Amino acid sequence: MSVEIGCGIRHAVAAKPQMGVPMALKPAGKDQQRRKDRILDAAEILFAKHGFDGVTLRKVAALAEVDLALASYHFGSKQGLFDAVLLRRAEVLNERRLAALEACERAAAPKAPPVEEIVRAFLAPMFAADLARDPGWQHYFELIAYVNNAHDMGGRVMTQFFNPLVVRFMDVFKRAMPDTPPEQIYWSYHFMSAALSLTFAQTERMKILSGGAIDTRDLEAAVEQMIPFVTAGFERLCKTA
Amino acid sequence: MSVEIGCGIRHAVAAKPQMGVPMALKPAGKDQQRRKDRILDAAEILFAKHGFDGVTLRKVAALAEVDLALASYHFGSKQGLFDAVLLRRAEVLNERRLAALEACERAAAPKAPPVEEIVRAFLAPMFAADLARDPGWQHYFELIAYVNNAHDMGGRVMTQFFNPLVVRFMDVFKRAMPDTPPEQIYWSYHFMSAALSLTFAQTERMKILSGGAIDTRDLEAAVEQMIPFVTAGFERLCKTA
DNA sequence: ATTGAAATTCAACATGTGTTGAAATGTCAA
DNA sequence: TTGACATTTCAACACATGTTGAATTTCAAT
Numbered sequence: 001m002s003v004e005i006g007c008g009i010r011h012a013v014a015a016k017p018q019m020g021v022p023m024a025l026k027p028a029g030k031d032q033q034r035r036k037d038r039i040l041d042a043a044e045i046l047f048a049k050h051g052f053d054g055v056t057l058r059k060v061a062a063l064a065e066v067d068l069a070l071a072s073y074h075f076g077s078k079q080g081l082f083d084a085v086l087l088r089r090a091e092v093l094n095e096r097r098l099a100a101l102e103a104c105e106r107a108a109a110p111k112a113p114p115v116e117e118i119v120r121a122f123l124a125p126m127f128a129a130d131l132a133r134d135p136g137w138q139h140y141f142e143l144i145a146y147v148n149n150a151h152d153m154g155g156r157v158m159t160q161f162f163n164p165l166v167v168r169f170m171d172v173f174k175r176a177m178p179d180t181p182p183e184q185i186y187w188s189y190h191f192m193s194a195a196l197s198l199t200f201a202q203t204e205r206m207k208i209l210s211g212g213a214i215d216t217r218d219l220e221a222a223v224e225q226m227i228p229f230v231t232a233g234f235e236r237l238c239k240t241a
Numbered sequence: 242m243s244v245e246i247g248c249g250i251r252h253a254v255a256a257k258p259q260m261g262v263p264m265a266l267k268p269a270g271k272d273q274q275r276r277k278d279r280i281l282d283a284a285e286i287l288f289a290k291h292g293f294d295g296v297t298l299r300k301v302a303a304l305a306e307v308d309l310a311l312a313s314y315h316f317g318s319k320q321g322l323f324d325a326v327l328l329r330r331a332e333v334l335n336e337r338r339l340a341a342l343e344a345c346e347r348a349a350a351p352k353a354p355p356v357e358e359i360v361r362a363f364l365a366p367m368f369a370a371d372l373a374r375d376p377g378w379q380h381y382f383e384l385i386a387y388v389n390n391a392h393d394m395g396g397r398v399m400t401q402f403f404n405p406l407v408v409r410f411m412d413v414f415k416r417a418m419p420d421t422p423p424e425q426i427y428w429s430y431h432f433m434s435a436a437l438s439l440t441f442a443q444t445e446r447m448k449i450l451s452g453g454a455i456d457t458r459d460l461e462a463a464v465e466q467m468i469p470f471v472t473a474g475f476e477r478l479c480k481t482a
Numbered sequence: 483a484t485t486g487a488a489a490t491t492c493a494a495c496a497t498g499t500g501t502t503g504a505a506a507t508g509t510c511a512a
Numbered sequence: 513t514t515g516a517c518a519t520t521t522c523a524a525c526a527c528a529t530g531t532t533g534a535a536t537t538t539c540a541a542t
Contacts, residue, residue, distance in 0.1 A: 035489085049392050053294035057530065067491055072531060074489090142392065149390040151290050151383065154444030166450060186451040187466040191436045198435035203395030209407060210427040225428040229474035236473035237466060276520085298500065308521055313501060315519090483542100490537065499528065507520065512513105 036074050038064040041136060043071075044085050048142035051150070052082055086147070089140045090161040096125040097165055101172060112176035115238075116231040122169055123196065123230070127223040145200035148193065173234075180238040188234045195226050277315050279305040282377060284312075285326050289383035292391070293323055327388070330381045331402040337366040338406055342413060353417035356479075357472040363410055364437065364471070368464040386441035389434065414475075421479040429475045436467050 042064035046055040057078055061068040075081040100121035104113045113121075131137040147157050166189075173185045199222050207215040216222055283305035287296040298319055302309040316322040341362035345354045354362075372378040388398050407430075414426050440463050448456040457463055 051292055051294060051391070053292060056528075058528080068530095069492080069532080070490065078530065145390065146392070148446070149386065149439055149442045149444070150292070151387070151443055154442060154446045155449055158444075158446050159449050163450065170450075182451070183455050184466070186447060186455045187457075187462075188470060189450075190439065190447050190455075190457055191432075191467065191470050194435040194439035195432045197439055198390055198431065201390045201395060202392055203390070203399075205389070205395045205399050206427060206431050208396055208400050209404065209411075209430075210423070214424050214427045214431075216428075216431055221428075225425070225478060226432065229429060229432050229478045232473040232477035233470035237470045297498075299498080309500095310502080310522080311520065319500065485540105485542075487540100488538085490535105492535080493533095495530105495532080497529080497531105499526100501527105502525075503523095505520105505522080507518105509518080510516095512515085 035064070035066050035070060039066060039071050039074065039081070040085055040088055043081050044136065044139045044143060047082060047085060048139045048146060051146055052078075052153070057081075085140075085143065086157060086161055089137065093125065093140075094162065094165045096128070096131075097122060098168065100125055101169060105172065112172065115173070115176055115234050116227065118169065118172055118176060119192065119231050119234065120227055122192070123223055123226060126196065126200070127219050132219050141200040142202050145197040145202075148197045149201075177238045184238050185234075188230075188237050191233055192230045195230060199226065276305070276307050276311060280307060280312050280315065280322070281326055281329055284322050285377065285380045285384060288323060288326060289380045289387060292387055293319075293394070298322075326381075326384065327398060327402055330378065334366065335403065335406045337369070337372075338363060339409065341366055342410060346413065353413065356414070356417055356475050357468065359410065359413050359417060360433065360472050360475065361468055363433070364464055364467060367437065367441070368460050373460050382441040383443050386438040386443075389438045390442075418479045425479050426475075429471075429478050432474055433471045436471060440467065 039060060042060045043055070046060055046063065057071050058068055060071055060081070071078075071081055075084050101118070104117040104121045107113065108117065125131070126141055131141075147153050170182075170185065170189065173189070174180075174182060177185065199216055199219075202217050204215070204217070207217075214221070280301060283301045284296070287301055287304065298312050299309055301312055301322070312319075312322055316325050342359070345358040345362045348354065349358065366372070367382055388394050411423075411426065411430065414430070415421075415423060418426065440457055440460075443458050445456070445458070448458075455462070
């Protein structure tokens with residue numbers, strides 16, 4: 001079930017080698033890709049807000065203003081659509097994080113970066129202004145938060161799309177704290193990932209609880225609080241006892 | 242829609258004042274409550290593992306080995322069943338946490354308790370051996386983790402069942418750090434709640450990522466790591482800048 | 483213009499959904 | 513035993529679900 005990009009699935013019985021057609025806009029109609037993307041956009045919103053089982057293809061089609069059958073045609077199945085939504089922005093996010101990590105490594109070279117800078121490299125890209133103001137990215141992050149906490153998806157999906165990058169981060173953490181047993185670094189990462197997830201879940205719980213004093217949906221404030229909190233946690237937990 | 246306890250909903254048109262019948266085992270059959278409880282147990286497991294929309298009343302009935310219609314009869318609707326599952330153990334958990342909080346307040350009186358002890362009073366009851374080894378409570382905590390991160394339920398449900406207790410905790414935190422702006426305390430609580438949620442989500446993600454080095458489903462280890470991590474986060478974030 | 487493949491629409495399928503009457507069964511007080 | 517009520521079963525409802533086959537349209541290359 002490798003992902004077919006750029007052509008429908010139901011029709012792709014043979015998947016011919018395309019006979020030297022220019023890649024750029026191969027079978028490009030007026031809005032050839034527009035409908036497919038609208039489906040992804042709509043699915044992104046709905047999956048983020050209601051989870052996999054809370055969404056129906058009919059609601060997706062309605063929000064995207066396309067025919068119901070089109071989702072199945074382009075993505076094969078509901079699960080295929082879900083994965084496609086996750087895949088679409090994963091690479092970009094991974095690239096941004098990797099760039100941030102390498103930048104902070106360069107700044108500290110030849111020593112390992114301070115823990116706070118590694119934490120920042122991991123968190124900041126998800127709060128960067130250009131992404132944080134893009135509704136599409138917002139919904140994507142909300143979806144990741146949902147998946148990360150989902151009992152039956154957390155393992156598979158997160159690993160599938162983000163493992164290589166996270167492993168890279170773990171290596172830098174280990175290099176920054178060479179005397180710390182890796183277990184404690186993993187635990188710290190777990191708690192950092194938790195803070196990220198609940199924040200992007202976009203609950204209004206804390207607004208209610210605090211009587212309006214804070215709103216965790218304010219991402220600018222969130223990252224400002226999260227970095228010191230998480231860094232302090234890392235540092236205490238990773239002190240060699 | 243007040244919750245009717247001890248008698249079916251579909252039948253309760255009049256809800257008469259019971260005419261002096263002994264409360265203890267009023268219409269008690271051989272296993273009068275047994276089926277109702279079995280439904281709650283089954284629903285608890287399935288809702289925790291698959292969320293509200295991922296569960297069907299038929300699967301609940303099958304797991305509980307009762308007739309399909311019984312769930313609707315006893316709880317009125319699927320949503321009613323869901324709320325009943327949440328309600329069942331909420332009071333006990335709240336009592337345990339309150340007891341832990343009051344104990345640590347007494348130990349420190351007349352001063353406010355140290356932050357770490359307040360954190361411990363909040364976390365420890367969910368990891369206490371007698372609950373952590375009871376499968377029922379495990380599923381319940383897993384369900385809470387799901388609800389807390391659910392975009393569309395986090396606000397309502399959490400507030401409904403746990404707000405008074407959490408407000409009580411917030412007051413003690415404020416008393417322990419009188420010079421800290423309440424906003425930072427709320428943020429810290431948010432991150433603590435996140436660590437709790439992701440841990441009880443019982444994902445195998447960290448086991449995969451760490452190559453088996455840690456497993457966040459080991460609750461005994463989890464609380465041991467969580468308390469220092471969260472405490473350190475609190476203390477740094479709540480330093481008056 | 484013709485062709486051929488991709489994209490889109492339409493209608494339907496088989497199955498699953500929560501919920502509800504009506505009948506049957508159980509339970510205990512009078 | 514009888515009567516009254518709670519509980520349980522059975523069957524069905526009205527509707528929603530993901531998916532699919534066939535027909536239609538779109539559109540670039542011939």
